[in-house]
Amino acid sequence: MQQLITASQVLIGPAQQRIQEGAVLIQDDTILAVGHRHHLEQQADENARRRDYPNSTVLPGLINGHVHLCFDTSPRFLESVQQDNDADLLLGMAARAQQALASGVTTVRDLGDRGGLSIRLRDAIARDELPGPRILAAAAPLTIPNGHCHFLGGTVSGEAEIRRLVHHNAALGADVIKVMASGGQITPNSPPMWASQFTAEELSIIVEEASQLKLPVAAHAHGTEAIAAATAAGVSTIEHCSWQSANGPDRRDDVAKQMADRGIYACTALSGNWRSIMKRLGPEGTEAMYGRLVWLAELGVPLIIGTDAGLPGSWFDDLVGTMELFEYLGFAHDRIIDMATFISATAFGIANNVGRLQRGYSADLIVVDGDPLTRLAHLRNLQLVLARGREFRASS
Numbered sequence: 001m002q003q004l005i006t007a008s009q010v011l012i013g014p015a016q017q018r019i020q021e022g023a024v025l026i027q028d029d030t031i032l033a034v035g036h037r038h039h040l041e042q043q044a045d046e047n048a049r050r051r052d053y054p055n056s057t058v059l060p061g062l063i064n065g066h067v068h069l070c071f072d073t074s075p076r077f078l079e080s081v082q083q084d085n086d087a088d089l090l091l092g093m094a095a096r097a098q099q100a101l102a103s104g105v106t107t108v109r110d111l112g113d114r115g116g117l118s119i120r121l122r123d124a125i126a127r128d129e130l131p132g133p134r135i136l137a138a139a140a141p142l143t144i145p146n147g148h149c150h151f152l153g154g155t156v157s158g159e160a161e162i163r164r165l166v167h168h169n170a171a172l173g174a175d176v177i178k179v180m181a182s183g184g185q186i187t188p189n190s191p192p193m194w195a196s197q198f199t200a201e202e203l204s205i206i207v208e209e210a211s212q213l214k215l216p217v218a219a220h221a222h223g224t225e226a227i228a229a230a231t232a233a234g235v236s237t238i239e240h241c242s243w244q245s246a247n248g249p250d251r252r253d254d255v256a257k258q259m260a261d262r263g264i265y266a267c268t269a270l271s272g273n274w275r276s277i278m279k280r281l282g283p284e285g286t287e288a289m290y291g292r293l294v295w296l297a298e299l300g301v302p303l304i305i306g307t308d309a310g311l312p313g314s315w316f317d318d319l320v321g322t323m324e325l326f327e328y329l330g331f332a333h334d335r336i337i338d339m340a341t342f343i344s345a346t347a348f349g350i351a352n353n354v355g356r357l358q359r360g361y362s363a364d365l366i367v368v369d370g371d372p373l374t375r376l377a378h379l380r381n382l383q384l385v386l387a388r389g390r391e392f393r394a395s396s
Contacts, residue, residue, distance in 0.1 A: 010023065013356040062104050108134075
């Protein structure tokens with residue numbers, strides 16, 4: 001079936017190039033053409049479904065680069081992920097994936113689950129058994145005994161176990177290998193956030209093994225030493241990238257410049273709840289947490305946007321809230337939208353299919369009332385969400 005979607009403007013990306021009085025022509029799940037309204041109206045079949053959205057913008061579907069579908073955002077999320085059976089956990093994950101889709105997020109990268117459930121959900125969505133966004137899945141992240149998120153089942157010790165788990169996750173169908181290069185804040189009695197969990201040699205083994213399997217590596221790294229080791233190892237993305245040490249913030253220009261030179265992306269993994277967090281942190285804490293994003297950008301480190309959705313205060317339907325943090329920090333609107341579309345798609349190796357509106361690409365797009373190039377809040381005014389050409393409604 002053909003669909004012809006017309007609007008006041010179409011943002012095709014990258015740099016959010018716009019077509020005034022534009023249109024997108026879709027055949028089933030694929031974009032046939034993007035251009036001016038009058039040209040595409042002549043190309044469309046007479047039986048095509050035609051929808052016009054005056055005073056609106058068509059743009060690529062958004063990408064959330066860091067979520068955990070197995071976490072339910074509640075205060076008892078750790079208890080739930082450890083105690084719920086697979087069937088109940090999978091149902092909850094499907095519902096949360098649909099929350100993301102209903103907010104205009106057509107792709108999510110799930111960076112840690114239990115038992116590869118995100119892979120099962122990804123495949124069910126791909127088979128059209130239920131609606132949902134495209135999922136890039138990591139399965140259980142590699143961690144040390146009693147390390148950060150060890151309860152997800154990815155504990156390894158020594159080279160043999162490291163190589164074995166990388167192969168195991170690949171055999172499950174993982175799209176990315178996740179490693180907890182440093183500690184975190186949600187796991188009781190585990191190393192602190194700044195502490196390294198793997199040696200530089202072990203991280204290099206993970207990257208080597210993953211590369212042989214043609215898989216990227218995403219490194220959770222709060223600590224500066226862990227960031228430096230992950231960068232030297234050649235990971236694809238560094239999650240959080242918060243530059244911590246036992247003595248406080250520890251930004252290192254040389255490591256950040258190496259990230260930039262090697263094309264290693266920093267994924268923010270920050271919730272949309274940043275306004276209340278800023279009030280709690282005060283000026284000095286705010287600069288340490290959020291000022292680093294400006295610093296990284298100035299040094300040329302490519303940034304992508306994720307929310308760490310699943311943790312309390314990090315919701316699956318609020319990617320726009322995190323995008324507004326970059327608006328607050330002074331980033332240009334077209335660049336922010338690129339970070340949540342084309343740049344993320346490039347970082348994840350899917351830029352030949354999603355992240356822009358172009359002939360032959362997947363029909364993942366949204367229509368919003370207003371112009372998000374003038375105000376990102378317009379991204380909340382959703383009028384249409386298409387994932388692989390299929391319209392999603394929250395009640396479906």
